[in-house]
Amino acid sequence: MPIDSFAPIDRRLIDVPLPNEHDGYPAHFKAEDTIDVIRDACGDTGREFPASLWIEPKDWPDKARENDVKKRWPLNYVDRFTNQNPTHECTCHALTRLAEGCRNRQRSIKFPDGPKKAFRYEESKRSGSVWLSPLSIYAEANPRQWGGAGCRQVLEIAVRRGFLPEKIQPRDYKFKHDLQGTTGAGGLNQSKGPWPSLSSFPAGWQETGELFKPKEIVYTDNWEQVVCLVLHGYLVEVGRSGHAIPYAIWNPTEEAMGYVDSYDVMRWDSKGTVKGASSGAFAIVSMTTPKDWLNPAGTLPAEALAL
Amino acid sequence: MIQIDKTTAMVLGAVVLLLIFTNVKGCPVGPGPGPTPPANQITIVTYFWDKETTGTVPGPILDALDELNKRPGLTATNFENDDDVPENLKDDLAAARQVGLPAIVAANKDRVIRAAKDPKTTEQALAIAL
Numbered sequence: 001m002p003i004d005s006f007a008p009i010d011r012r013l014i015d016v017p018l019p020n021e022h023d024g025y026p027a028h029f030k031a032e033d034t035i036d037v038i039r040d041a042c043g044d045t046g047r048e049f050p051a052s053l054w055i056e057p058k059d060w061p062d063k064a065r066e067n068d069v070k071k072r073w074p075l076n077y078v079d080r081f082t083n084q085n086p087t088h089e090c091t092c093h094a095l096t097r098l099a100e101g102c103r104n105r106q107r108s109i110k111f112p113d114g115p116k117k118a119f120r121y122e123e124s125k126r127s128g129s130v131w132l133s134p135l136s137i138y139a140e141a142n143p144r145q146w147g148g149a150g151c152r153q154v155l156e157i158a159v160r161r162g163f164l165p166e167k168i169q170p171r172d173y174k175f176k177h178d179l180q181g182t183t184g185a186g187g188l189n190q191s192k193g194p195w196p197s198l199s200s201f202p203a204g205w206q207e208t209g210e211l212f213k214p215k216e217i218v219y220t221d222n223w224e225q226v227v228c229l230v231l232h233g234y235l236v237e238v239g240r241s242g243h244a245i246p247y248a249i250w251n252p253t254e255e256a257m258g259y260v261d262s263y264d265v266m267r268w269d270s271k272g273t274v275k276g277a278s279s280g281a282f283a284i285v286s287m288t289t290p291k292d293w294l295n296p297a298g299t300l301p302a303e304a305l306a307l
Numbered sequence: 308m309i310q311i312d313k314t315t316a317m318v319l320g321a322v323v324l325l326l327i328f329t330n331v332k333g334c335p336v337g338p339g340p341g342p343t344p345p346a347n348q349i350t351i352v353t354y355f356w357d358k359e360t361t362g363t364v365p366g367p368i369l370d371a372l373d374e375l376n377k378r379p380g381l382t383a384t385n386f387e388n389d390d391d392v393p394e395n396l397k398d399d400l401a402a403a404r405q406v407g408l409p410a411i412v413a414a415n416k417d418r419v420i421r422a423a424k425d426p427k428t429t430e431q432a433l434a435i436a437l
Contacts (some may be wrong), residue, residue: 052362071373072366105364108354108372108384127376215391216358232363285363289386291393 001113003073005064006253014256014268015241023242024088029150030239033280035219041156042217042282049218049225053232057224061252063231074235075114075248075260077104079124079170080131080189084262087184088148090244092134092141093262094237095154096181097246098284099132099163099214101235106286107293114248117264118188124170128293131189132212133179134262136164140198145183151239151280155217162209162288164201167191174299177201177208187264211296216286223271223278230257234285240269240277247274247281349436350380350415353396354426355403357388368411371432381436411435 039046055063067073078101082093104111109127123129137157141149165173166181168191179201180186180193220226220236227250229236236247247269249258255271269277290296352375354368364385375383386392388408392400395416402422403410412422413435426432 050358050362066366070366070370072369105369106385107376108369109376110369110373215389216387233366233369285358286387289384289393291395293382293384 003068003071003075003114003249005068005073005249005251005258006061007251009251009254009256009268013266014254015270015273016267017241018243022086022088022090024084024090024148025151025239025242025244026148027242029091029148029153033151033239035221035280037152038155038217038219038280038282041152042159042219045159045214046217046219046282049220049229053218053228054225055228055231057227060227060231060250064250064252067231067233067249071110071112072233073114073249074101074105074230074233074246075258076110076112077101077233078115078235078248078260079104079111079121079129081115081117081187081260081264082134082181082190082262083185083187083264084134084182085185087182088142088146089134089138089182089184090262091149091151091154091237091239092138093182094244094246095137095151095158096132096134096163097248097260097262098235098237099158099212099287100129101246101248102214102284102287103212104129105233106289114266115260120170120189128290128296129170130173130212130296131166131169131181132163133166133181133191135182135196136179136201136209139196139201143197145195151237151244151282155214155237155282159214159217161206162211162213164205164208165212167193171294172300173295173297175208175297176299177205179205185264208297211288211290213288214284214286215288216284217282218285219280219282220278223275226274226278226281227257229283234283235260236281236283238274238277238281240273245269346417347420348415349413349420350382351396351399352381352383352411352413352436353399353403354383354385354409354411354432355388355400356385356409361409365427367429368426368432371426371429374429374433375436378436383436 186192
């Protein structure tokens with residue numbers, strides 16, 4: 001179904017509260033995730049929202065219309081849903097959407113309808129899309145497994161030592177090291193498995209982590225900057241109401257922000273919620289680039305690269 | 308009349324076919340390397356840009372790269388001006404810097420074919436691969 005950012009939104013999908021037991025982003029983490037803290041977490045990779053990306057709010061509808069026609073939403077660089085149910089891994093599911101979406105944007109391959117539940121795009125295999133494991137970050141962020149993590153926390157880990165790929169991929173990359181994606185429900189495009197302590201990661205895993213590191217982060221100061229990043233095609237991670245999610249499309253009619261929820265579904269935040277969530281928001285705008293997108297770890301023989 | 312058993316007939320037929328195809332230009336037999344691609348065949352297109360001047364990859368360029376990626380045997384990507392470029396793109400980046408960033412560069416694994424400065428439209432970007 002073609003994406004129409006102006007379409008009416010089912011009220012049941014706006015400002016959806018998750019059950020308390022799904023609280024992967026408790027209030028104390030929200031209090032810590034300020035722009036200053038995010039700036040520190042980014043280190044040399046971080047920069048403030050650049051003026052060149054500003055779009056006047058009066059121009060947002062025109063930009064949205066263009067994005068609909070040309071498929072330039074961040075949503076169009078996301079080729080899968082993940083499903084964390086019933087875990088507390090949300091910050092890392094959101095972060096892997098940002099990292100994967102950024103890689104796909106660099107790879108310049110669009111997925112026409114965005115992520116679809118229990119569906120695998122042929123383009124994912126053809127382009128060399130790589131699916132990253134949320135657990136590869138969350139296991140270090142919270143060794144106790146339950147209780148969630150902070151957006152700053154998980155970003156700092158990813159910037160420092162990168163992600164591991166999941167055990168399910170759109171094609172066989174023969175990664176030396178991989179990790180199950182979630183201890184939750186998973187799905188067609190996400191592997192699930194038992195809780196992995198950091199000490200149980202495959203030996204030498206840091207080598208593969210280096211291949212999937214954020215190189216540049218843009219952090220925002222206000223909600224309008226968040227909307228501008230989304231209009232430019234960048235996923236933005238925010239945490240609010242006990243849950244962290246990646247913003248992926250702006251609806252000018254409803255003034256609501258759609259996100260790729262880690263429950264196999266698209267949901268929406270109202271403008272009020274977006275305003276409250278935007279402190280400490282960030283986008284990954286650059287990831288490490290492989291020499292060969294179809295052989296990102298360099299482990300495949302030449303004859304295996306033919307489609 | 309000469310009687311030939313089935314197996315012999317099949318072998319003779321295969322030999323005949325082999326002789327035919329080895330004498331047809333452009334049709335290699337067996338696991339050979341195949342026809343040599345032309346020296347100027349474009350298999351890689353890269354848009355190089357600089358965050359300080361370009362800000363982000365313009366939408367029409369992303370559209371063009373996505374379109375080019377649908378062509379078999381062609382990989383189109385974008386890369387921000389950075390010395391940490393993969394080894395196989397170093398010459399391409401040098402060509403882009405020579406014409407001035409942002410630039411789109413068409414190449415293959417052996418050499419840079421052409422570079423064009425600052426394409427504004429999807430059509431201008433697609434033209435690099437003509």
